[in-house]
Amino acid sequence: MTDLRFPIGRFKLEGAPTDEDIHHAIDEIVEAPAKVRAAVEGLTPEQLDTPYRPGGWTVRQVVHHVPDSHLNSYCRFKLALTEEEPTIRAYHEDRWAELEEARTAPVEVSLALLESLHRRWVLMLKSLTPADFQRTFRHPEIGVVSLAQNVCLYAWHGRHHVAHITSLRERMGWDR
Numbered sequence: 001m002t003d004l005r006f007p008i009g010r011f012k013l014e015g016a017p018t019d020e021d022i023h024h025a026i027d028e029i030v031e032a033p034a035k036v037r038a039a040v041e042g043l044t045p046e047q048l049d050t051p052y053r054p055g056g057w058t059v060r061q062v063v064h065h066v067p068d069s070h071l072n073s074y075c076r077f078k079l080a081l082t083e084e085e086p087t088i089r090a091y092h093e094d095r096w097a098e099l100e101e102a103r104t105a106p107v108e109v110s111l112a113l114l115e116s117l118h119r120r121w122v123l124m125l126k127s128l129t130p131a132d133f134q135r136t137f138r139h140p141e142i143g144v145v146s147l148a149q150n151v152c153l154y155a156w157h158g159r160h161h162v163a164h165i166t167s168l169r170e171r172m173g174w175d176r
Contacts, residue, residue, distance in 0.1 A: 007163040011156045013125040022133055025155035026054035026125045032158030033115040036066055039165040040107055047174060048107060052164040057097050059168065060162050064102040065093060067114040073154050074121045080137040080147055081128075087138040125151065 017025070040048065040063060050059040057065065072091060079086040096102060133148040169175050 001169075002043045004056070004164075004167070006160070008156075010160055011153055011160075013149060013152055017037050017133075017152050019130060020024075022148055022151055027123065028155035028158060029118060029151070030039075030122050031071075032066075032155075032162070033087065033111070033118050035158065035162045036063060036114060036165075037100060037111050039162045039169070040111075043148060043169075045172070050168065050172070052168045056090065056164075059165050060107055061102050061165050062135070063095045063107040064110045065097050066109050066158065066161050067117055068096050068102075068155060069093060070121070070154060071117055073157075074124075076137050076150065077121070077124065077147060080135045082098075083145065085136050086140055087140060090104060095143060119153045 040059060043059065048063075049058045051058050079088060093104060097160050128147070133151070134146055136144050136146050137150075140143050
């Protein structure tokens with residue numbers, strides 16, 4: 001049986017990302033907003049308020065989490081590009097997901113935010129040189145992370161959360 005927490009598997013990175021890996025990751029970041037939007041297309045409010053797994057976030061919380069997380073990543077890129085190995089601040093994504101607006105706001109608010117954020121993020125990503133992708137930040141829980149690693153992580157992150165929604169739709173027969 002598939003682990004419902006990781007329907008596409010855990011993030012894995014074998015060695016340093018290549019230029020090809022980075023370009024592929026950017027392409028996935030370009031596509032992520034449309035994939036999140038398509039994943040929730042036609043869902044009712046009751047379906048949006050269904051947890052994607054027992055004890056997990058609702059679909060609505062997942063949709064709101066994606067731009068929360070990607071906005072943090074965007075800021076981390078900016079910090080790494082403008083400072084020498086800055087120590088970034090971690091955040092409690094679980095607590096953010098429990099805030100009232102994350103539990104109740106219309107998903108359209110976060111879908112629009114994600115689309116705008118990714119347009120801006122992709123402009124930045126496409127302007128970076130291979131040397132820029134070697135710049136780093138220090139995560140207090142993980143250690144030193146290169147921008148090359150981070151872009152690959154966030155390409156996976158978008159797919160990961162889309163799969164939470166699409167696998168729930170499939171299990172519940174919501175696409176029939």
